[in-house]
Amino acid sequence: DLQRGEQDAHATVVEVTAALQQGVTALVQVTEALLPEIGRDRTAALANATVYLDMFGRVFAAWMWLKQALAAAECLRTEGTAAAEADFCQGKLQAARFFARWELPKYQHEAQILLQRYDEPLSMPSEWF
Known part of the structure; x- marks a missing residue:
């Protein structure tokens, strides 16, 4: 049972590491794409700042x-x-797996929005409000 717990822990660490690496890669890609735009049009570049954050x-x-x-x-x-304490540690591993599988992948949609440079936040005329 102890060996199985260690194997599960190792598998979780590997899974979370891989998911995080993909997230970091996407974050770097988005950041590098947006940085040059700040000098050209600060308002447009920061229009989707909430999504970036x-x-x-x-x-x-x-x-x-x-x-x-x-x-x-x-x-x-x-x-x-x-x-x-072992139960507590198993809970931490479960929570890490949950985050890597359920929450972290949402960055993909956020990256897509940011890389597409959708302009809805700026293109809506004030009369439409």
């Missing part, structure tokens, strides 16, 4: 979950870990 926060949170998953995996490898 959501994406950045999502990727950052995944990094924090990876750190917790690494600590939980180490906890489960430690001989003599109390059952309650």
Whole structure:
């Protein structure tokens, strides 16, 4: 049972790491695409800043979950870990998996919006409000 817990922990760390790497790659791509636009048209470049911040926060949170998953995996490898502590560590691993599978992938939609440079926030005439 201990060995299975360690294997599950390792699999979780690998999965969360891979998902985070993809998120970081997308974040870098979006950032590099948007930075030159700030000098040309600051208003247009920052029109979707909230979406960028959501994406950045999502990727950052995944990094924090990876750190917790690494600590939980180490906890489960430690001989003599109390059952309650092992349960807590399993919970951290489950939460990290959840975030990597359910929350982190939302960055893909955010990246798409940002890379398409949709202009709805700026193109709506004030008379339409």
